Amino acid sequence: MPVALVISAPSGAGKTTLVKRLLALEPSVDFAVSVTTRPRRRMEADGRDYRFVTEDEFTGMIERDELLEWAGVFGNRYGTPKSALDSARRRGRDILLDIDVQGASSLIGRVPEAVTVFVLPPSRQVHESRLRSRSTEDEGSLRTRLGEAAAEIGWCMQFDHVVINEDLDEAVAVLQSILVAARARLSRMMPRILPILKEFGVSSRPDAEVLT
Numbered sequence: 001m002p003v004a005l006v007i008s009a010p011s012g013a014g015k016t017t018l019v020k021r022l023l024a025l026e027p028s029v030d031f032a033v034s035v036t037t038r039p040r041r042r043m044e045a046d047g048r049d050y051r052f053v054t055e056d057e058f059t060g061m062i063e064r065d066e067l068l069e070w071a072g073v074f075g076n077r078y079g080t081p082k083s084a085l086d087s088a089r090r091r092g093r094d095i096l097l098d099i100d101v102q103g104a105s106s107l108i109g110r111v112p113e114a115v116t117v118f119v120l121p122p123s124r125q126v127h128e129s130r131l132r133s134r135s136t137e138d139e140g141s142l143r144t145r146l147g148e149a150a151a152e153i154g155w156c157m158q159f160d161h162v163v164i165n166e167d168l169d170e171a172v173a174v175l176q177s178i179l180v181a182a183r184a185r186l187s188r189m190m191p192r193i194l195p196i197l198k199e200f201g202v203s204s205r206p207d208a209e210v211l212t
């Protein structure tokens with residue numbers, strides 16, 4: 001079973017950079033392109049960063065039950081199309097979901113291959129200065145995002161893993177290690193383990209004995 005790496009963070013924690021770095025290191029991982037009603041930013045491409053849709057189109061997707069999860073974030077709606085996970089499953093590809101904290105926690109227990117990661121800033125002060133140095137937001141939405149951060153950080157206790165983003169290279173290395181370890185879980189390795197066990201004449205039971 002492939003890994004669905006679900007990465008969440010309060011905005012300004014550096015998640016987007018981390019995700020881009022991980023995807024560059026791991027070309028076999030697909031990126032789950034979300035749909036959003038948010039206007040496209042300069043440098044963003046439709047179909048690569050997001051699928052940009054109207055409010056009506058988004059509502060239509062909810063009504064047709066096409067979304068695995070969706071959430072309202074800062075006045076816009078974002079959702080993961082079920083088709084993204086289905087296609088990764090069909091092709092046996094690992095997939096990375098970059099979604100908000102609320103959406104990520106709604107997947108816990110519902111998506112068996114999900115491995116959840118929370119990216120935490122090293123301190124409140126660093127978080128605030130990183131958020132302010134970003135040029136994509138006006139002052140109003142900056143204040144909104146700052147106000148939301150504390151509430152979002154509280155959700156980190158529900159996640160499987162936490163990456164503290166102090167040093168970017170180190171954080172990328174930790175994230176990659178989580179992916180590598182997730183791939184090596186016994187349950188995911190079964191298709192590869194069984195033929196090896198068979199060659200050795202060993203059964204797959206935990207109390208395995210050599211078969212005669």
Ligand code: 5GP
Nearest residue numbers: 034035070071073078079080098099100103
């Ligand atoms: P931004 O507008 O900065 O690209 O994203 C705002 C927030 O929406 C980020 O935390 C991002 O991870 C989250 N987000 C992006 N796609 C999805 C999605 O499909 N579902 C949910 N729940 N959140 C998403």
